[in-house]
Amino acid sequence: MRHAGRRLVRRRPPDPRRPRTDRHARRGPRPGGVRSCDRPCARRPGDGDEARDGCPRSCGTVPLVHVGRPIPPHPRRPRRRCACLLRGRIVTEGAPPFTDDELHVLSARIDAWLDRELAANPTVAAIDRDPSLRRWYVRVNGEEKSVFSIWFTLGQRTLHYETYVMPAPEENHAAFYEHLLRRNRKLYGAAFLIGEEDAVFLAGQLANTSVTESELDRVLGSLYAYVEQCFRPALRIGFASRFPS
Structure with a gap:
């Protein structure tokens, strides 16, 4: 294409897959958001049942893609409820x-x-x-923490277990809780949490359908190891003035 001065102007060739329409530039402010689709989405092979009658019920946004790239397929949704696994805590949805x-x-x-x-x-x-509460108290001998108890409470769906770790920190509160949160990343089936009187507990739970002898061994051994690993470092942060420098 050449202008009046007969100088060659190179421009990007139009995309052959999309026809261009000649129109004036829009004046005024652009719309504040992306409008939802007003017509049913075309069904692709492999789409779930939600695409049979148009857009799924939760379709409120339109995926934005780069020009010239194919539109990504619709995200697949599970057709039935499944088990939820969160750091070792297993709870089956809808289980009686x-x-x-x-x-x-x-x-x-x-x-x-x-x-x-x-x-x-x-x-x-x-x-x-x-027996009235379906609860067991297991007294354990440790090394870093000499003695502590682990409580097992059996409910209708889960077996809850916890142990008291230490009272609320006296100082260095931010560093103390940051330390415990970072520790939580490496724990499986249990987590540090704040309980009564802001004391620190280590707790978790297991679905009743998963309570076996091997799982009980794992829970007892894990709680013992986590307390032994974390007790002394956390104590030196939250009660630093009690230790000689």
Whole structure:
């Protein structure tokens, strides 16, 4: 294309896949957002059931792509509810609660496992039970923290477990909680949290359907290891003035 001065002006060739329309530039402010589609989306092979009658119900935005690139396929959504895994905490959505008979069988399984641990595991010092609450108190002998207790509470859907770690920090609060949050990244099946009177606890839970002897061994061993690893460093941050420099 040449202008009046007969000077060659090179310009980018139009995209052959999209026809161009001649129009004047829009005057005034541009629209504030992207409008949703007013007609059904074309169905592609492999789309889920939500594409049969047009856009899915939650279609409120239009994906933006670079010019000349193909439009990405619709995101696939699961057709049924699935198990949710979050750092070792497994809770099955929509699972019915355990009946009294099932809870009784599971309680007997936990009782038998604890009796074996008390007889064979030297770190387990004592075990107390509260049958009315379906709760067990396991007293453990440690090294960094000499003695601590782990509580197991059986509910209709999950087995909850926790242990008291230490009271609220006296100083260096920001560094103390940052330390625990960074520790949480490396933990599996448990996490540090703030409980009554701002004390620090280590807690987690397991779906009743996953409560087996091997899983109970893992939980007990993990809580013991996490307390031993984290207790002394956190204590030196939150109670630094109590330690000689």
